[in-house]
Amino acid sequence: MPNDRLREGLLRKGLTTATLAEKLDVDPKTVERWITQSRNPYPRYRHAIAALLGESESYLWPDALPTERVAQVSQSEVVHIYPRRGAVPPDLWQRLLDQTTRHVGVLVYAGLFLPEYNPRWVSTLQEKAKTGVQVELLFGDPEGEHVAARGEDEGIGSAMASKILNALAFYKELRDLENVGIYYHNTILYNSIYRFDDEMLVNTHLYGTPAAYAPVLHLRRLGGGELFDSYLSSFNRALGVKRAVWPDH
Incomplete structure (x- = not known):
């Protein structure tokens, strides 16, 4: 399933996959996979994207963190x-x-x-x-x-x-x-x-x-x-x- 929350977050900020890739210094195809294939980015990229979009990691990637870790945070x-x-x-x-x-x-x-x-x-x-x-x-x-x-x-x-x-x-x-x-x-x-x-x-x-x-x-x-x-x-x-x-x- 595609990551519609990430897609919507980019649209609200007026960002394209190319501009996000440039900001993170990654391949645009990697960003496309994060969206279209719902791949979870590495933690350092999740932090950066969440800060850029003004959203929480748990909202953008609900399954990225274990339940116990979410409770601790x-x-x-x-x-x-x-x-x-x-x-x-x-x-x-x-x-x-x-x-x-x-x-x-x-x-x-x-x-x-x-x-x-x-x-x-x-x-x-x-x-x-x-x-x-x-x-x-x-x-x-x-x-x-x-x-x-x-x-x-x-x-x-x-x-x-x-x-x-x-x-x-x-x-x-x-x-x-x-x-x-x-x-x-x-x-x-x-x-x-x-x-x-x-x-x-x-x-x-x-x-x-x-x-x-x-x-x-x-x-x-x-x-x-x-x-x-x-x-x-x-x-x-x-x-x-x-x-x-x-x-x-």
Whole structure:
């Protein structure tokens, strides 16, 4: 079977088999075999290709690493575990955003704490978008059943929908910018996800407990690991059922 993930990764980056072969100093026919015959490259080439395409080795070559090794690498992707969101150092959110050069992704119901307590949050997103960083912000649909259910779970009722609208008020100045997408999602949110290139903060959700009091995982993507990519896949699924907050923008 052909390696369609590798083929698609090259297409997204605008690379041909010839240009990849040149970058890796290998024969173009070797690259063709990696794609058409699903041959696994040597580790040094897998590392280089994964870095070049911004994908993990485990995604591009699922069978290249033994299961035990994948589990070990995935454990190493955990930088830190915080017992609750309030225990995350306040400057960590801004530091991760400052270091981002490619992609910011936020998947929340409201996430009001970010713009409310960090005056630089929105202005930094604006600066990043202007330099070409892709910004994707997904908020719970205030009219959706899942937001209503979450409000009931936390004992705040319709206040959850109000929090979402309050949060969006902070982001209005971003809605006309290129590279910025601001959307609603109507999904059950098992985790709030904050992605900054290859680092991520995952705020787990606990039934009946506000997200501020639930644990947070700080993850850093590693080649051959699965943990980061599992949460990224969840983010992308929510992105697949989005609808624009401001359709005209």
